[in-house]
Amino acid sequence: MTRLGKSLGQRESGAEATALQTLTRRTQALDPREAFGVRSLQRRCSCYRDISAFTIIELMIAISIFMMILVSIYSVWSGILKASQAARSAADSAQRARISMRAIEDALTTAQMFTANMPPQSKKPYYSFLADMSGDFGSLSFVAHLPATFPGVGRFGDQIVRRVTFRCVPGKDNTMDLVMEQGPMLMAVEEGYEPYSLVLAKDVQMFGFEFWGRPDPIRKPNADPEWLDHWDSTNSLPILVRVGLGLGKTDKKGDAQDLVVKVVALPARAVAPEWQNPMGAAAFGGGGLPGQQGGKPQ
Numbered sequence: 050m051t052r053l054g055k056s057l058g059q060r061e062s063g064a065e066a067t068a069l070q071t072l073t074r075r076t077q078a079l080d081p082r083e084a085f086g087v088r089s090l091q092r093r094c095s096c097y098r099d100i101s102a103f104t105i106i107e108l109m110i111a112i113s114i115f116m117m118i119l120v121s122i123y124s125v126w127s128g129i130l131k132a133s134q135a136a137r138s139a140a141d142s143a144q145r146a147r148i149s150m151r152a153i154e155d156a157l158t159t160a161q162m163f164t165a166n167m168p169p170q171s172k173k174p175y176y177s178f179l180a181d182m183s184g185d186f187g188s189l190s191f192v193a194h195l196p197a198t199f200p201g202v203g204r205f206g207d208q209i210v211r212r213v214t215f216r217c218v219p220g221k222d223n224t225m226d227l228v229m230e231q232g233p234m235l236m237a238v239e240e241g242y243e244p245y246s247l248v249l250a251k252d253v254q255m256f257g258f259e260f261w262g263r264p265d266p267i268r269k270p271n272a273d274p275e276w277l278d279h280w281d282s283t284n285s286l287p288i289l290v291r292v293g294l295g296l297g298k299t300d301k302k303g304d305a306q307d308l309v310v311k312v313v314a315l316p317a318r319a320v321a322p323e324w325q326n327p328m329g330a331a332a333f334g335g336g337g338l339p340g341q342q343g344g345k346p347q
């Protein structure tokens with residue numbers, strides 16, 4: 050039995066060894082796969098860890114650079130807009146200065162005066178030439194036979210002989226506007242009459258006149274003409290009128306961006322009363338002058 054037991058023990062130990070070897074081989078066969086899977090997972094995780102990403106500091110720097118670019122674009126665009134507005138304003142100012150000067154020139158070249166329709170021959174000064182340079186801005190008022198192209202000429206129909214006034218009035222933003230007023234000659238001298246007004250130019254910095262003529266053409270008709278900064282003779286017309294118009298503000302106070310100066314020659318002269326009254330009209334009781342009967346003042 051002892052031998053039998055020993056042989057059985059040897060068999061059992063051999064079977065165990067064989068099973069152990071088989072298990073070891075299986076384990077060894079499985080381990081490389083498991084090890085490969087683990088290593089592949091490790092490699093995947095390492096790949097995910099190697100992927101780059103933005104930090105909060107990098108995002109803030111990128112946003113700051115983007116904002117700087119936007120500010121630069123806005124500053125350039127605003128500069129372009131300001132430059133275009135300044136250029137447009139300068140062009141508009143120059144155009145308004147030309148239109149205003151053209152209107153003044155057209156009115157002066159068609160000025161009329163009949164002294165028989167003025168004091169002392171008449172009660173009302175229908176044809177008086179009024180020039181005021183006492184303030185910072187001048188004013189000019191006279192009667193003219195306006196041309197068909199004159200602004201607002203069609204407003205009063207056939208009454209094209211009108212009193213025209215050029216003067217400056219306060220405008221918006223503490224600026225001065227050059228205004229042209231006109232109305233029929235007979236209605237303009239009436240109290241309470243409101244003439245038709247039109248703004249010719251805005252932001253006026255200077256508006257004045259000088260007159261070439263005799264200082265006192267009524268009392269001293271033979272005196273030499275000269276340039277005068279005022280015109281006191283309302284019953285006569287000057288020979289030349291120098292008109293100065295400045296528009297637009299500058300950095301220096303009192304200066305204008307656009308300054309237009311023009312000398313206008315008045316072709317008309319004041320018609321004397323004896324030239325208006327035809328010879329013999331009073332004797333027949335007809336003709337005469339407006340406001341008179343038989344050639345004699347009423």
